[in-house]
Amino acid sequence: TQLLEQSPQFLSIQEGENLTVYCNSSSVFSSLQWYRQEPGEGPVLLVTVVTGGEVKKLKRLTFQFGDARKDSSLHITAAQPGDTGLYLCAGNGGATNKLIFGTGTLLAVQP
Amino acid sequence: KAGVTQTPRYLIKTRGQQVTLSCSPISGHRSVSWYQQTPGQGLQFLFEYFSETQRNKGNFPGRFSGRQFSNSRSEMNVSTLELGDSALYLCASSMPIRGRLDPYGYTFGSGTRLTVV
Numbered sequence: 001t002q003l004l005e006q007s008p009q010f011l012s013i014q015e016g017e018n019l020t021v022y023c024n025s026s027s028v029f030s031s032l033q034w035y036r037q038e039p040g041e042g043p044v045l046l047v048t049v050v051t052g053g054e055v056k057k058l059k060r061l062t063f064q065f066g067d068a069r070k071d072s073s074l075h076i077t078a079a080q081p082g083d084t085g086l087y088l089c090a091g092n093g094g095a096t097n098k099l100i101f102g103t104g105t106l107l108a109v110q111p
Numbered sequence: 112k113a114g115v116t117q118t119p120r121y122l123i124k125t126r127g128q129q130v131t132l133s134c135s136p137i138s139g140h141r142s143v144s145w146y147q148q149t150p151g152q153g154l155q156f157l158f159e160y161f162s163e164t165q166r167n168k169g170n171f172p173g174r175f176s177g178r179q180f181s182n183s184r185s186e187m188n189v190s191t192l193e194l195g196d197s198a199l200y201l202c203a204s205s206m207p208i209r210g211r212l213d214p215y216g217y218t219f220g221s222g223t224r225l226t227v228v
Contacts, residue, residue, distance in 0.1 A: 035219075041221050042201050042203070042219030042220050042221050042222050043219050048216050088153075088154065098144070098169075100156075101154035101155075103153055104154075
């Protein structure tokens, strides 16, 4: 069974601080995605990474896929209250359209 | 373009009843997946439909079923509702390329919040 563990589970920080969220598995994934979900809404895709070692940047967000394609990280620089939400990583294990979602990291950025 | 539309947004049912949820994917997307989200279990995969056929199925009991129509719209049905079925049910559409995950990922609807009392 493929599992994705995220850490930390909860994070409460002040505006302007930096943070990193980790997504780890013992399984290899062909691609990995990060989503952000706000209360009462569905997750919204932030990025897809497909190559081991790949780094992608989206404004203040930096995403990295591990060399072995088993783990990923999300780094936010100078967090803002608008970054508040549930961050989910999700991996695709093979030639199927089924995503395995991580346990989630709930981020609260205080103004 | 229009997003993924799920109806209804909220639903309250009593134990033992059945419920049908609807999902209209993005135009042109032929794959529709359903997920159950609860605080304790997170997002769990229910099933995926592609071209009116169920391609993948998660580890849920047979009370959970679904179907997809020729216009790619999908419905999921839960029979004999239990209290534990209370959850946010999310539908996601994508346009897989040669069976693999669309590199642009899933587009989720806003979900149907089901409460079983």
